[in-house]
Amino acid sequence: MSHANDTKLLVIEHEGFSVHLKGRPFNSRFENLKSYKKKVNVQEQAMTLKVQALEGTAVQVFHPVLERMVDLSDGPFPPIFFENEVYQLVVVSKTGKELSFYHEHPLVRRSISKEKVGDITFLMGQLQFMNEVGLTQFSILDGKDQLADITIELFPTKLDYKEDYKRLLEEVSEEVYNLAFHFMKKTFLGASKISSKSPSQAEFHRLLHHYFDRFVNAIQLIERQPHHQLITEYHKVRGDQLRRTDSQSRKYLRKRPYLFKETSHGVTINEKQMMPERGLNAKKTLSFDTLENRFVKFMVIRLQEKIKSLSYQVERYLNNSPSADRSILNTLTFMQGKLYAIEKSPFWRQISRLDRSVLTLVMQM
Numbered sequence: 001m002s003h004a005n006d007t008k009l010l011v012i013e014h015e016g017f018s019v020h021l022k023g024r025p026f027n028s029r030f031e032n033l034k035s036y037k038k039k040v041n042v043q044e045q046a047m048t049l050k051v052q053a054l055e056g057t058a059v060q061v062f063h064p065v066l067e068r069m070v071d072l073s074d075g076p077f078p079p080i081f082f083e084n085e086v087y088q089l090v091v092v093s094k095t096g097k098e099l100s101f102y103h104e105h106p107l108v109r110r111s112i113s114k115e116k117v118g119d120i121t122f123l124m125g126q127l128q129f130m131n132e133v134g135l136t137q138f139s140i141l142d143g144k145d146q147l148a149d150i151t152i153e154l155f156p157t158k159l160d161y162k163e164d165y166k167r168l169l170e171e172v173s174e175e176v177y178n179l180a181f182h183f184m185k186k187t188f189l190g191a192s193k194i195s196s197k198s199p200s201q202a203e204f205h206r207l208l209h210h211y212f213d214r215f216v217n218a219i220q221l222i223e224r225q226p227h228h229q230l231i232t233e234y235h236k237v238r239g240d241q242l243r244r245t246d247s248q249s250r251k252y253l254r255k256r257p258y259l260f261k262e263t264s265h266g267v268t269i270n271e272k273q274m275m276p277e278r279g280l281n282a283k284k285t286l287s288f289d290t291l292e293n294r295f296v297k298f299m300v301i302r303l304q305e306k307i308k309s310l311s312y313q314v315e316r317y318l319n320n321s322p323s324a325d326r327s328i329l330n331t332l333t334f335m336q337g338k339l340y341a342i343e344k345s346p347f348w349r350q351i352s353r354l355d356r357s358v359l360t361l362v363m364q365m
Contacts, residue, residue, distance in 0.1 A: 006088065007062055009080050010049075010150075011069065014057040016095050017147055019140060021127075023087035025064045025080040046076035047155065048135060053148040079155040083133050091123040091140055099123055099147070103138040104309035129154055144316070201310050205328070208307070212335055215303075216342070222296060223347050231287045234280040242279045249280035289351055297343065298354040304339045307332050 012019035051059045051072060059072040064080055081087070089112060093099050101112040101123050112125035129136060133156045140148040234248060239259075242249075253259065253276055260274040311332045318326060342348060 008069065009062045009087070010051075010152075011060045012051060012053060012057060012148055012150075013060075014054055014094075014147070016054070016093070016097075016142075017099060017140065018092050018094065019148060019150075020090045020092075021087055022090075023081070023085055025062050026082075045079055045155070047079045047081065048151065048153040049075065049077060050151040051148060052150075057148070079153070081152050081154050082157055083129060083131055083154055084157065085128070087127040089123070089125055089127055093121045096121060097142055100141045100143075101125075101138065102141055102312075103136070104306065106305055108136075108138070144319070146316075201313055204306065205310060208310075208335070209331070216338060219296065219300065219342055222293070223345075226288050226347070227290050227292045228286050228288050229290050230284050233283050233285055235283065236278055237281045238278055239276045242276070242281060244282045245279070246282045249282055252280045288347070291354075293351045294354040297348055297351045300339050300343055300348070304336055304343070307336045307339070311336065 006022045007025050008020060008022050009025055010019070010021040049061060049072070051057075053059070060069040061072050061075070061077055062068070062080060063070045063074075064078050089101075091099055091101065096119060098114065098121055100114075101109065103109050103112075108127065108129075111127065112123050115122055115124050123140075127138075133154045135151055135153050137149065137151045139146055139150070232246070232248070234252075259276040259278060260269065261277055262272055263275040264273060265275070311329060314329045314332065318329060
């Protein structure tokens with residue numbers, strides 16, 4: 001959803017393409033830019049913004065204090081990207097080529113689509129990261145060639161980012177199992193006891209390599225002893241076949257009195273022997289399609305996406321270095337195949353997609 005006071009926040013110009021990113025340069029706590037300027041302090045809160053693009057590319061950023069566009073080299077800049085905000089992205093090809101947009105998270109990738117008006121081809125869509133803060137990275141590609149790689153930092157609206165949020169993160173990072181949940185985010189932030197300004201794919205690979213076998217073993221344990229629940233199914237049957245009834249099946253008959261017919265053997269109603277022509281039989285069955293199992297399946301699918309993203313980066317490097325060792329790519333391919341086999345196995349095929357957040361005692365166990 002665009003706002004009346006949307007501003008160009010980032011403009012990248014090259015002879016072959018241009019990138020425009022628009023949105024509000026202040027967060028929702030402030031009514032307008034002037035009230036935001038009174039609060040912001042660039043010395044205490046400087047955002048991270050990196051653009052790696054082809055030679056000859058000009059990059060300009062909106063400075064909320066100066067209220068105008070300035071060159072990227074004139075940084076650092078106060079925060080202009082925030083959680084729960086919507087940003088309009090438009091990428092135009094000046095040469096008529098079909099460009100593509102890449103982000104490691106599939107929902108973000110699908111939010112940017114190709115459009116064509118006359119002879120002009122461009123990418124357009126909305127970027128929104130909900131309640132996730134930290135660094136997020138996306139690329140503009142021409143086939144396999146990277147035209148621009150952009151990293152922006154999203155700030156929270158309720159906490160002081162450089163103080164409160166990072167202190168919370170340091171406390172959370174002491175519990176090592178929380179690292180396993182990093183791959184489910186659309187943004188990323190270094191979580192370690194040492195200072196790290198640029199967390200890398202190598203860190204993710206080392207964690208993946210260390211925990212992958214245990215993760216697969218845990219999935220197999222769940223398959224052998226899955227969480228389950230009893231669900232009640234109702235089937236229409238003839239009156240003489242009615243065996244198990246509950247409140248739902250009795251309610252069905254109460255709403256349809258015309259189903260009752262007089263018979264020699266039945267239920268006494270108003271001194272008459274009555275029997276329904278048909279009704280609902282209640283049958284309890286075992287179901288594995290629980291929220292907890294859906295969440296585990298979501299973890300498997302999300303990890304596949306992260307490995308796919310890492311494989312893409314490794315493959316690009318190997319294409320430029322044919323003599324490099326391909327063992328890492330082979331390992332990633334094996335892991336991706338293993339997870340795909342789990343997702344398509346008979347047990348996990350019957351589990352539906354996750355459609356809500358899950359925080360239960362079962363998941364903690």
